[in-house]
Amino acid sequence: MKFLGIQLRKPTFNEVTAAAVMATGLFLAALGLMRAFRMPIDHVEAGALLLVVVWACLSVRLGIRVDQGRQHMVANLMVSALLLGAYKGAWAFVA
Numbered sequence: 001m002k003f004l005g006i007q008l009r010k011p012t013f014n015e016v017t018a019a020a021v022m023a024t025g026l027f028l029a030a031l032g033l034m035r036a037f038r039m040p041i042d043h044v045e046a047g048a049l050l051l052v053v054v055w056a057c058l059s060v061r062l063g064i065r066v067d068q069g070r071q072h073m074v075a076n077l078m079v080s081a082l083l084l085g086a087y088k089g090a091w092a093f094v095a
Helices: 013-036 043-062 070-094
Strands: none
Touching: 013 043, 043 070
């Protein structure tokens, strides 16, 4: 399957698991740094951060690598914006 001219690949279960573990570690590291620098973050922002970090880790396993050129960067930004828009929309619907 192709997305914006990028050939996507199907990750294995182990790759998805590794991406989830890496995303969890990066998320916790980011929260730790924010706390160390005394940067306030609420639960909605933390959820958005987790969503983007998970997508970033999973997109590499799908074959979307931001170091591979403009198409990859645009694809990553488009999906991130779509995910954040849906996330904010869901919070607007709940609140």
